[in-house]
Amino acid sequence: MSKKEIQRARIRQYFIDATREVIREEGIGNVTIRKVADLAGYNSATIYNYFEDVSHLIFFAAMTYLREYVKDLAEHVKHVENALDEYLLIWERFCVHSFSQPEIYHAIFGSNLGELPDDIVKSYYDMSPDDLDDLPPELLPMLLEANLNKRSEIALQRCIQAGYVNPADSQKVTNLIVLIYTGMLSLFYNKRRNYTVETATTLVVEYIRIIIVTSKVMFNDLGEPTDGHDQQPANV
Template sequence: MEKKEIKKRRMWNFFIDATEELIREEGMQKVTIRKVADRAGYNSATIYSYFNELSHLLFFASLRLYKPYLATVTSAMDNLEDPLEKYYVAWEYFCEYSFKQPEVFKAIFLMDLGEHPQALLQHYYEMYPADLITVPQDLQAILMDRNLFNRGRYSVIPLVKAGLLKSEAAEELNELTNLVWLGMFTNFLNNRGYYSIEEAHRQTMKYVKEVTENALKK
């Protein structure tokens, strides 16, 4: 690895580490470029040599904070064979962690990152390939796609292969379940006093299962 690339990775780590620390301590809404620069021991101008905007730093730091969810769901699904059970488990953990860490999941999946969000995701895993070591090959394809609807398609493919759903019904199921989560998640973000974390998780899974059961009956 060339010295220039080594320096780039080192600087990346400084700034992402600082951003992650600030998110944990103060919350994502209070993170600023100046605070990140101060925490890392550099000036703000140096950050812009490596990151175009604050949202990119928040995105990369959120991917770090996303790792416990990833480890949990990977481990849980690894021991399952039934495709429907795996599908529900995937949704259970996605709901659990997304409502526990709403700002993190918002940054990863919904935040405006500019023109090339997919490239940022791929670049992160190029910089931190160790994050993929424990992830099965079939799940890595999901991680490399930021679009929720595209990721959902990977989850319903086993249901189609098992003969539980036809392709058209699986596509409809994917769209409906993602819309359920998006609606509940947006409502949770905007009206946090309405649902507790547990209630938001429980209600979302209730609707996901109802939609799935209706699709299986067709």
């Protein structure tokens, strides 16, 4: 990395750190370009040399909070071999961290932050590769995806290969799971929850387990008919 690139990376990090400070002290809704620039010690115009707009800046600052989730996931997934257990574990750790910091996770996965590049998550990790240390390589495609449905569908592939879910039903299964998760996250984000983080996580993971193990019945993938309507009459 050249001296110029090192300097750019350092200044970019100043802005991200300043944004984190505003988020911590005042909340995401109060982040402005001027506040961040003042805290970082630069004028507002300089920020636009590094970030497209305030939504871009907020996204990158919020992404830094996922470090603990990634580290936690990497540690827990080492001890899981079964495909279904792995999928449930991925969601369990995600729920624990996101329900504990709903404003951050809502900003990344649930709110409208404007027109952000499709590869923005990859761009973040290109700048912060240490955030992915010790992560099993098979989980990397999921973590590089910003869309929750796509993340879930990528993670679901082992369950499909293991026969838990019909490939044709993967999108339906994913949609149901993401709807359940985002509904619970919304309760935490809007401070309308009656659950602890632990209780909410247990509920969501159990609903996900039920969806997975009953998906073939739920979506009528029953194989041979069992009600006799399409069977040949018995010989008399």
